[in-house]
Amino acid sequence: MARKTKAEAAATREALLNAAEEVFFDKGVARTSLEQVARHAGVTRGAVYWHFKNKGDLFMALVEQVRMPFQSLVDEVKNVDPDVSPMDSLHRACLAGMQRLERPHYRQILSILLHRCEFFSDINPLEMQREINEECYAEMLVVFEMASQQHQLREEIAPETATRLLQATLGGLFHDWLRAPESYSLSERGADIIDALILLLRR
Missing domain, CATH: 1.10.10.60 (Homeodomain-like)
Structure with missing residues (x-):
């Protein structure tokens, strides 16, 4: 052959x-x-x-086809606007990530990982989710620390707390939306929530 x-x-x-x-x-x-x-x-x-x-x-x-390291989303924002502030780059990166997840390919694979993958032989979905979450946390934390250093983050909120809050909000949005993705737009509803959260965190 x-x-x-x-x-x-x-x-x-x-x-x-x-x-x-x-x-x-x-x-x-x-x-x-x-x-x-x-x-x-x-x-x-x-x-x-x-x-x-x-x-x-x-x-x-x-x-791996649909993994979106948070830093890559931030880099995309900075490529468009090199002078963007840390808080604004966080804000825009979240919105860009939600818009990408609405694409059928991304949505379907995320749904498989979260809802259609069980422990089986050499597959541990919880470990895979943990690794992705830890990577995202570390990359978000770097930007929140920069925001804190530049006095953009409310001084009573630690960068670690702000990172956990944003990550939990995004995770909740994704899980809720994937239960009925045709019922509403993730990017539209998510934008309202992320807008409000960034406003609460911003100094």
């Missing part, structure tokens, strides 16, 4: 990730087999193992 080109291999990998997203969302991760993913993608099971070690590796690759 002729060796696949890099382009063909990349296309197969993309097809497997797309298939995994659809089948995981429909059946749940634990109840999905790699055979089902391969069949849905129109490839052999061997093709799955060529690209991914196991189901956990496939699931991690899927989640």
